Amino acid sequence: MSAQADLLELLAREKTAVNFKRDGTSARAAKAASKYAGATFQRILTALRERPMTPDEVSKATGINLLTVRPRTSDLLNPRAEDGRRIAPFIARTGIERTTDCGKSADVLRVTSDEERANWKPGNPTDGGGA
DSSP states (O other), X not given: OOHHHHHHHHHHTTGGXXXXXXXXXXXXXXXXXXXXXXXXXXXXXXXXXHSOBOHHHHHHHHOOOHHHHHHHHHHHHSOBOTTSOBOOOSEEEEEEEEEOTTSOEEEEEEEOOHHHHHHOOTTOTTTTOOO
């Protein structure tokens, strides 16, 4: 499946509504956030197409709250199909870390190429693959 088709599937099924840690408040928060997730994914990807950035830098560049950016970058790093199986990531770690405003290290992220996505295999620990 192409990157665009995978992304459209991810956006269409409101992935965040199924990406929560436990029932209750976490599930309700994910469901509430799902109506905004598609535009947020697009804004994050647009920013990362301009240059590789940390989630903190993405937040500053886009104006999206960091507490929204972090889970969405996790979703883009580890996307899942509707049936729960892993699909090729939309973004990847560059192997570079930068210091955030609060003094902690953060991974620098970049958009994956169509070739990387086409060659991605589930379970490869070097590219974020896995079950």
